[in-house]
Amino acid sequence: MNTLIVYASKHGTTKKCADLLAKQLVGNVELVNLNKAYSITTWNYDTVILGGSIYAGRIRKEISDFCTKNMKELKNVRVGLFICAMSEGEEAVKLIEQNFQEELRNRAIAKESFGGEFLMEQMNFLERFIIKKISKVTTNQSNIREDNIKKFADEVNS
């Protein structure tokens, strides 16, 4: 089985989660970081997994642009969708709904939030200010949901 994981990360948490997921998938797994130069020359994949982090309710633009641009190809493969975000439960479900097109969501074999992190030293001044104001957080917080990553991997592997 050939799997491609395409992701976009700002402060590194989505990259961390994509790497954790890749280790749990069977078969050949390739990772593409949309924040770096990349080219996808062939769509010879059984499964394509798309993941990005959420800022102010929106997924990283690199991921939404990638989905729009490659929708035709994405219709011919199994698709998995994930987000990295600090919201949990119903809020996280809503974020997945709002940030991936219906045609992808309806066909997805797995959809999850992998949780998130607040990494204060990676944030710029404005981000730190917003997080302090809204979430009342001033120190690093890590809430990577390894259980959700495992569940997602099991669903993709089955």
Ligand SMILES: Cc1cc2nc3c(=O)[nH]c(=O)nc-3n(C[C@H](O)[C@H](O)[C@H](O)COP(=O)(O)O)c2cc1C
């Ligand atoms: C300025 C800022 C805004 C954020 N907005 C949201 C949000 O609207 N909803 C949410 O659930 N998480 C939000 N987060 C949390 C991020 O999704 C979380 O930090 C994530 O782990 C970032 O992943 P990345 O390092 O791969 O970009 C925000 C974080 C920052 C710094």
